[in-house]
Amino acid sequence: MPSIVRHTLLFAFAALAASPALAETLPGELLGPGTLSTAANETSATFSADERSVYFMRGDYASADTTILVAERIGTGWGRIRVAPFSGVWRDSEPHISPDGKRLYFVSNRPPAPGAPPVTTTRAGQRFPGANLWYVDARDTGWGEPVHIAGAINAVASVFNPSQAASGNLYFSSVREDSNGVNQLYMAEPLGSGWFAPRRLDVGLGPKANRMDPAIDPQERFLLFAGNEGDSRGAADIYIVFRDAQGGWGKPIALPGEVNSVWLENAPTLGRKFGELYLTSMRPRMAEYPKRQPDRVGDIARRMAEPLNGSRNLWRFDISSVLREHGIED
Template sequence: MLNLKYILYVLVVSIVFNQEMRSQENEELVKILNELKIELVQPGTVSTNGFEFGTSISPDMKEMFFIKGLSGFRRTVLVYSHWKNGYWSEPKIAPFSGKYRDMNPYHSKDGKRLYFTSNRPSSNPTLKRSNLWYVEKNLNGWSEPKLVNGINDEYEIVYPTIQEDGTIHFVSWSRPGSKRGDIFVSKLKNGTYTKPELVNELNTEFSDADPEVSRDGKFMFITSQRKGGLGHYDLYVFKKLKNGKWGKGVNLGEKVNSINMDSDPILAPDGKTLYFSSDRLDDLGTDQKKFTDYKELVRSYEGIHNGLMNIYKVDLSKLFEYLNR
């Protein structure tokens, strides 16, 4: 009897202790998320009153590619900027872009390739949607675009990220098994890509997109419309478990996420800075007071925070320290 009482006592104490520990951990996590400080990336040059999104930073952190959208996502052009004297230079149109719907730039880990998606025509008649292309670095800048072998098929590929071992995560709305936008993975084995598979633990009945894996493979960032979010699309981070699956997602909180669209998470080569896109409004855009002055109305539209996409960044050092425990 004494042994039973003792066992019950230990069990109760253990439950209470674990609950208190989880509560303390949750409070610490909330504190870290609430102290995050986002920064608009170079207002007036990179982030303007136009439509900018989808960033990629080169491994040496001296080059940035991003997307300029015309009429939203209907016409998209790849542009680039160089880091000079502490600032990003005036963007230029990539020599291989400007005609087709080019999106999702992504530097290879060695900086020798730039991947992107495009609806440009190819010699393969079955490739009728958005496919994965790449250009290679050369003495003159970049080569002519080439299709990535073994991964493209009749289904779309968007928002690809490529790990050091060649593994590709991407999103598709049309591929069999996808619902409202799902994340797939294809691995490079013996020079050939495996058949894309759903990453089940990342996908929900809602749209899940824009996968980004940290260079050490420990963390995955996505944007999602799943329940419990703050708005249209929210950014989440997942930690890889010992069994190789991704754990429960952590919403990055109201400092990073808004009631609008927050998407395109990309980690800078420093491993701690997250770049992302958002169409959040400033106070003028969300203020419910009545417009009476036409010039004020025009100023609201011409401002950077006018409801079009912009590029932001946030230092996640403390969050990574917490998640790495």
């Protein structure tokens, strides 16, 4: 089975919202159907520097129980799927491998120090597993021991989706004192072996809009994120924002074509090749009515066991044309 199977899902609503030319130039490809993308929830694909390994999160439909997995490229497909050596005990998610391939960041609710309690957060009077940023460094024999990021970044219990630039600047989303009660995008500059206090990125509609899941270009020329800037087709779309002439951020642009749908899209990540975008989408296989044959119980069970059952799956897109339109060539 090929690692990426071309899957041209054209939705009626999306077709109305996007021009045919853009829809044809940005077709989506389901990543590893049946192996990487399954009936469970999968998000946050990130690749080793040699592109031989992919790390990603798999969990239940509510993403209440999540684990980081790794798969190896075998021929044109993916195999040897297993739990990452640092995962499988706590609620781990959102892996990200640094541009040089020497460090893997991830999110976890595990205790920040020996003897400490797990990280928790409170919403609507109920306690839930929290989220802090961790990392593991590459060793000759594999990944080292997980390290909790000390200091201001993890001063709160809702820190998500790390993404690092080649400069060492660390981007993430978080709910913090200045985030207006919703997720916002933040960046922390490196300081020795740690980072300065993070600062909120002022983009788009400002703190009144919910923004998640930053994916930074290694050279920091553009940033991708999930959210709704007032023109989202679904619960959340993938936006791109480019650096302006003053070094700030321009207006967020919802990515065209099939990248966004009337379903939820989130967790964008950048591949190792120019213009290679991975994301998570809940888009299902669209049914045609009336059905050719009435459903049997087994038919329903079979559809629910397939990737395109409304769960989150991993998708690949090529946004190189969008980047070139904004003067980015490699």
